[in-house]
Amino acid sequence: MNQKERMLAGLPYKAWLDGLSGERLENKKKIHAYNLLSPEEENKMDELIRQILGKAGENTHIEPPFHCDYGKNIEVGKNFYANYNCTILDVGKVVIGDNVMLAPNVSIYTAGHPVHPESRNSGYEYGIPITIGNHVWIGGNAVINPGVKIGDNVVIGSGSVVTKDIPDHVIAAGNPCRVIREIGEEDRKYYFKDREFDVDDYR
Helix, strand or coil, X not given: CCHHHHHXXXXXXXXXXXXHHHHHHHHHHHHHHHXXXXXXXXXHHHHHHHHHCCEECCCEEECCCEEECCCCXXXXXXXEEECCCEEEECCCCEEXXXXXXXXXXXXXXXXXXXXXXXXXXXXXXXXXXXXXXXXXXXXXXXXXXXXXXXXXXXXECXXXXXXXXXXXXXXXXXXXXXXXXXXXXXXXXXXXXXXECCCCCXX
């Protein structure tokens, strides 16, 4: 196994060997170009983000600035939106479902280092995949840590640090992130806390 194969298998690997540095550099060039595009250049943005990501469903939009390691290890479904300053460390696979929204400054980290200093100083690191389901909204400044799976129809509160899996149909928040409550049918009529919609076309 070369270092890239080890990286993608979730095994300890060295990030500067077997061409990995070159792959990251090539992606940095694309990211740099993407982040410099004018907001009016929507077609160019769409074309370039599809070159950066491994898979991008229809209606994918990421507000610049955006940062990632390789890009090709990120898959997003349809109707994906990431607000300003999204960072995805994709040394492991990141798979994101349909209708997912990320608020500003969301960070998704598959990457990590050994805890023991001597092991860490050996130069080995790792990447553990992250999965985010369908119909998920992740609040601003949230951090998703390696190996986490977030279910369908989930809201993650702003500032959360997600260290463990989150089940379907819940609101979760905090550091460490924990389930606050389930999302139910009674939530449908509210647009913010106890404020009810004054229109009918939200259904």
